[in-house]
Amino acid sequence: MRGTNSPNLLILLLILRYGKEDCQAIFQESLPVKPTLQEVLRQIPSVDTLLSSPEIQSILGEAPRWAQVAAVRQAVNALRQQLVAHPQQAVDILSTLSARIATELASLLQPSLRRVINATGVIIHTNLGRSLLSQAAQSRVAEVAAHYSTLEFDLDAGRRGSRHSHVERLLVELTGAEAAMVVNNNAAATFLMLAALVHGKEVLISRGQLVEIGGSFRMPDVMAASGSIMVEVGTTNKTHLRDYEQALSPETGAILYVHQSNFAIVGFSTMPSPAELVALGHRHQLPVLEDLGCGAFLNFASYGLHPEPTPKASIEAGMDVVAFSGDKLLGGPQAGILVGKAVYIDCIRKHSLARALRVDKFTVAALEATLRHYHDEQEARQEIPTLRLLTLPVDDLWKRAKRIKRRLHLPDHLQLNLIEGESEVGGGTMPLQKLPTVILALSSHQQSANQLEQTLRLERHPPIIGRIQANRVMLDLRTVLPEEDSELVAALNQFNSGS
Structure with a gap:
C-alpha cells in the first residue's frame, strides 16, 4: 500500500490507529464553520450606522433627510429579504447596500407624474394626458398658480363673483347658446345635466347610443346614478323617429341624444337627426339634451379630415342643453362643458352636486386661454397643439x-x-x-x-x-x-x- 493516494485508505488507517469517534472529532474541527443566517443578518449595519458612514454619505449627497432615511431603510429591508429568501447566496453586504441605496434614492426623488415623449402616434392619448395646452394657456395657469386671482371675485362690483363668468361669455359667443357652465369632465357634465333636469323621470335614448366610454363608464350606469329612468328605443343599427314617438308617456322627462364619438355604425343603419328630435321634443314640451362627447369647434372637413359635429351646430338645431369635453378636439384642459338655454343651465348650476363637480382655477385659466384662440380659426390651428398635430402635413x-x-x-x-x-x-x-x-x-x-x-x-x-x-x-x-x-x-x- 506504499505510495497510495486513496482517501478511503487513509481514513481506514486513521480509524485503525485512533478509533472512529476520535477521527470524527478531528475532521469536524478541521472543517470551516459556516455562519448561521442570524449571524449573517447581524452583519448588516444599522440604518443610523449607514447614515453616518462617509461612503454612504457620498451616495446620499444633498438629498433631503427624509429621502436619505427612507432610501437606507428600504435598502436594508430589501437586503434582509434577499438573504432570508436565499440563505446560501454569498453577498458583499456593503457594496450591495451601496448600490441599493443609490437606486432607492433615485426612485424616491423622481416624481411619479412625469413628462414623456409620446411616439405612439395617438394624438389625444388618454393615458399620456390627452391634449397639450397652448403656450398662452400654460402661461395663464402659471400666473394664477403663483398669484391670487379673481376666481370668484367681481372687480367691477367689488364683491363675490362666479367662477363660470370667466368662460361663459366666450362659450356663448362661440356656440350661440344663451348660457354656459363648466364642471370637471364630460361624464360629470352629462350626469349633472340628467340629475338636475330629469331626476325620477323617464329619458328616451336610442339603443344605438348606449355608449361605453373609457374606464368602463357606461351611459346606462350614468343615467341610473343620476336618478333618471332610461327608456331604450329602436335597435342598435336602426332607430326611427316613430320609435321615440311610440315611447312617449306622461312619465317622459326628456329625450337624450348621444354622439357615437368613439365608434361608428356603418351600412344598414339610420338615426333621426338632432333637428328632428328637437322638433318632436318641443312639440311635446320636453327638453332635448345632447351628450356631444368630443366637442369640436373647428370644421375638420375643410382640412381633409372626417367631419365632427360642433356644439354650435347642435345649438342651431335647437338642442336645449349640450354637454361636451374640453380636453379632446377642443384642445384644452380636462373639463365638462354645458351650453344651452339659460333656464336649464341655471337649474343645473343650482343643483347641490354642482359644487362637488366644479373646476379649479387652473382649469378656468387654461380653458379661457384656449377658447380665446378660437376667435381666429388660423390662430387656433397654429397655437393649440392638438389641432396643429391633427392638421400637420x-x-x-x-x-x-x-x-x-x-x-x-x-x-x-x-x-x-x-x-x-x-x-x-x-x-x-x-x-x-x-x-x-x-x-x-x-x-x-x-x-x-x-x-x-x-x-x-x-x-x-x-x-x-x-x-x-x-x-x-x-x-x-x-x-x-x-x-x-x-x-x-x-x-x-x-x-x-x-x-
Missing part, C-alpha cells in the same frame, strides 16, 4: 425624419428605417380617421423589440413611449413635438455607448 414629417436619421450614430446591431404609417386621433374621437405619418422603425439582431422598447421607456430621460409592431419598435413622429427631436436623437444615440 405629412411632408413636414418626412423632412424632420430625414434630419433625425442623419444625426444618428447607431451600433451595427441596430437598424433604423423610415417608413410610412398611420396615426390615430385617440381620446375616443374620430374612430375611422387615420392620419398619414412617418415612423422611425427600430430593430436589432441582438435584442428583441420588447427589450428595445423597455430600454427607451425605462432607461431614457425623458422616457420615450412607442409601440411594437412586427418585432420592431415604432416611433411615430406625428406625436413627437419638433422641439423634442434633439432629445429623441440623443436617446437613440445612447445605444452606441451600450446603454
Whole structure:
C-alpha cells in the first residue's frame, strides 16, 4: 500500500490507529464553520450606522433627510429579504447596500407624474394626458398658480363673483347658446345635466347610443346614478323617429341624444337627426339634451379630415342643453362643458352636486386661454397643439425624419428605417380617421423589440413611449413635438455607448 493516494485508505488507517469517534472529532474541527443566517443578518449595519458612514454619505449627497432615511431603510429591508429568501447566496453586504441605496434614492426623488415623449402616434392619448395646452394657456395657469386671482371675485362690483363668468361669455359667443357652465369632465357634465333636469323621470335614448366610454363608464350606469329612468328605443343599427314617438308617456322627462364619438355604425343603419328630435321634443314640451362627447369647434372637413359635429351646430338645431369635453378636439384642459338655454343651465348650476363637480382655477385659466384662440380659426390651428398635430402635413414629417436619421450614430446591431404609417386621433374621437405619418422603425439582431422598447421607456430621460409592431419598435413622429427631436436623437444615440 506504499505510495497510495486513496482517501478511503487513509481514513481506514486513521480509524485503525485512533478509533472512529476520535477521527470524527478531528475532521469536524478541521472543517470551516459556516455562519448561521442570524449571524449573517447581524452583519448588516444599522440604518443610523449607514447614515453616518462617509461612503454612504457620498451616495446620499444633498438629498433631503427624509429621502436619505427612507432610501437606507428600504435598502436594508430589501437586503434582509434577499438573504432570508436565499440563505446560501454569498453577498458583499456593503457594496450591495451601496448600490441599493443609490437606486432607492433615485426612485424616491423622481416624481411619479412625469413628462414623456409620446411616439405612439395617438394624438389625444388618454393615458399620456390627452391634449397639450397652448403656450398662452400654460402661461395663464402659471400666473394664477403663483398669484391670487379673481376666481370668484367681481372687480367691477367689488364683491363675490362666479367662477363660470370667466368662460361663459366666450362659450356663448362661440356656440350661440344663451348660457354656459363648466364642471370637471364630460361624464360629470352629462350626469349633472340628467340629475338636475330629469331626476325620477323617464329619458328616451336610442339603443344605438348606449355608449361605453373609457374606464368602463357606461351611459346606462350614468343615467341610473343620476336618478333618471332610461327608456331604450329602436335597435342598435336602426332607430326611427316613430320609435321615440311610440315611447312617449306622461312619465317622459326628456329625450337624450348621444354622439357615437368613439365608434361608428356603418351600412344598414339610420338615426333621426338632432333637428328632428328637437322638433318632436318641443312639440311635446320636453327638453332635448345632447351628450356631444368630443366637442369640436373647428370644421375638420375643410382640412381633409372626417367631419365632427360642433356644439354650435347642435345649438342651431335647437338642442336645449349640450354637454361636451374640453380636453379632446377642443384642445384644452380636462373639463365638462354645458351650453344651452339659460333656464336649464341655471337649474343645473343650482343643483347641490354642482359644487362637488366644479373646476379649479387652473382649469378656468387654461380653458379661457384656449377658447380665446378660437376667435381666429388660423390662430387656433397654429397655437393649440392638438389641432396643429391633427392638421400637420405629412411632408413636414418626412423632412424632420430625414434630419433625425442623419444625426444618428447607431451600433451595427441596430437598424433604423423610415417608413410610412398611420396615426390615430385617440381620446375616443374620430374612430375611422387615420392620419398619414412617418415612423422611425427600430430593430436589432441582438435584442428583441420588447427589450428595445423597455430600454427607451425605462432607461431614457425623458422616457420615450412607442409601440411594437412586427418585432420592431415604432416611433411615430406625428406625436413627437419638433422641439423634442434633439432629445429623441440623443436617446437613440445612447445605444452606441451600450446603454
